[in-house]
Amino acid sequence: MQDNLSPEDIDRIIEMAWEDRTPFSAIEFQFGLPEAEVIKLMKRELKLNSWKRWRKRVQGRKTKHAQLRDDGVLRFKSKAQKQITNNKISKKRY
Template sequence: MKQNFKNLSQADIDRIIEMAWEDRTPFEAIEYQFKLKEQDVIRLMRRELKPSSWRLWRERAHQVSIKHQKKREQGVNRFKCSLQRQITLNKISKR
């Protein structure tokens, strides 16, 4: 399914890019918050990043084994730190 990125705000796109760069944030977390599948995130990153940055990100995301929830250790069943405040969809709690 091709995702239309026009309904995403610039703040949403920035947050998706930030989450995609994080090694410990699985694609399932992005899908949960923004309804974007892994392929949609890849398309978004290709569109938004410079070509050299996109190549670095793809290599890094491909090498990180915890970028997919199924590849994580059995004991880890969350997509955020247990000490982090509750995140409600895309609204991050103020500190």
């Protein structure tokens, strides 16, 4: 299923996989890739150390697995994230 993804789609999936508040179910909904396929894609696309760091970060993380989330978490993205601007995180101003 990964074969028909454009380079832009792959980049977006990697971004979503790194985001703490984006569950795997959101990636599956948007791109049709279940968690196991996302893991394979990440392993294929990232350098070994980056993949190990990402894997360690997401294993068991409540926010990456919708069924483990608290009932109050209903969003897929961070509040600091801009609206539809290539998904770049906005800088916080103090």
